Amino acid sequence: MTTLPETMTAIAIHGKGGPEVLVEERKPVPRPGAGQVLIEVEAAGVNRPDVLQRKGLYPAPKGHSELPGLEAAGRVAAVGEGVSRFAVGDRVMALLNGGGYAEYALADDAATLAIPDGVSMVEAAAIPETFFTVWHNVFERGALKSGEWFLVHGGTSGIGVTAIQLARAFGAKVIATAGSPQKCEACLALGAHRAVDYMQEDFVEAVKAETGGRGVDVILDMVGGDYVERNIRSLADDGRLVNIGYQSGSKVTVDMMRVMLKRLTLTGSTLRIRPTEVKGAIACAVERHALPAVASGKVKIVIDSTFPLARAAEAHARMETSQHVGKIVLTVG
Template identity: 70%
Template sequence: MTLPTTMNAVVIDGKGGPEVLQPRELPLPAITPGHVLIKVAAAGVNRPDVLQRQGNYPAPKGHSELPGLEVSGVVAAIGEGVTRLSVGDAVLALVAGGGYAEYALAPEVCCIKKPDTISFVEAGAIPETFFTVWHNVFERGGLTPGESFLVHGGTGGIGVTAIQLAKAFGARVFTTVGSDDKCAAAKSFGADVAINYRTEDFSEVVKAETKGRGVNVILDMVGGDYIEKNIRALADDGRLVNIAFQQGSKANVDFMRVMLKRLTLTGSTLRIRSDEFKGGIARAIEEKVIPRVAAREIEVPIDSTFPLAEAAKAHQRMETSEHIGKIVLTV
């Protein structure tokens, strides 16, 4: 495969609103050992991209400063030491940056071969949310079949993934959303109980629906006053996993309740972890989840697609919070 010397990409020109996302022509990334160069077909758009654009989530040192944490496409070149993949393989990949471009560099260990039964757009919407949910809900949160699970924001990228994975692996699923229409959408993805947080107190609904016991695991990206409500909504020996703090990371918490209920409060961020760590998650997903995606037992709902050069419009769509499913850039 003959490679060009330059590529179209989207840079963050300053920091601020979607308008700071600007198309640019840039050199191709240099191919490094253990990495593959992917000719990008699609790139998922995620909340961390918005935070990076605003200046609140910089790229890890040594990684691309271009936004974009997940891509799908075809391997265009391989670096020294690459053994699992070959030029021409169709893949999806988790990257620490650089996804908003015609070519992206990805660690081989963070790549998964794309099933033939899904599109590149669907594949490009998988890595960031599936890696995040698998690690935080199943590995860190320890969700097991027969337990109950609550995820906030059930119609966003993380939410629709968490609902489907938890349901597929035998949990009773609760979620919160911001409208009755979104309640219906969340139930269509498999949620057993969908709560409109604008009209109901989710912690009270959870208590009523579980006969006072509460849920076993909560995945939260809201923070703020949700932290105390989450603690009230957890069952004895429950686990609260935070992956973001849209309403702030500080809260007044009664830790007596944490002690008496033997709760575990934890959280993580994926972007700064090592390639080897992410590779371990990739292998688990490859083994346990991708076959279900290939068989269409787990879907990848797509809200909308935008051409790469219109990344600003994609961010505008995300910031309305009206989307249901993933927003994807096509290349």
């Protein structure tokens, strides 16, 4: 094993609150246990769950790093017992349980992937959280198929830009919502058939018009709240609504008669608390089905902006403006 430093620079959360509670600290460098990979981080993705954790609304799972950061890319610095897929020096990206905002981060071997040729470290750091989330929820839970209609809310978010492109790459017809004409143009440029400015239009009516009154087959939603009932009205018979967030509230009222008459499926998931074997199965599916679309150029990694690790607070402030298109990434070193 390569000699590792004793300490590293990391971004810790001091209390609960705004971006200012993100503080640079010196922390011990973690050592990999059985089935783990230690990554010398070169870039780390910034995601909405990091913001929620900073606010005290999304604590780290027990026994895992309390540092923010759910995805990172870099080179393998050390491997734990039983790890044979990766060796020191390999270029990797990984879905993390936390700890990405640091010079070194631990990842489960099962949730770690080799970085495809031609993909930069910044691009790689933007892949795991969004690709795992989109693949599992849209294609596994939502069972989106070629030729079906797909609606994604927040089309210019990190999740949104990935969902638009992957759905289009696999033959679906895509409608995306966004909050400005410029963001709608970005959705169209990524492959959406129709972009709906939710500040100016009712997406339910736009969906009906675009689909000839039929509705969409799958919806990916992170808004919750009053969107749930509107989503139900936007679904076609046998449609599937998949929720991965609830920015407008998790408690809603649902007209079950409409659900029954249209034979709808309402589902959702969160990744962070899932067992390692589940994340490993999703990782295998992403590697097999989604990453070839990245390698071929059919799906592009959309980067909004990058910030040095020490400026993590600025990265969070950028995310909270909701002006970003694509992923925000921290660079390390």
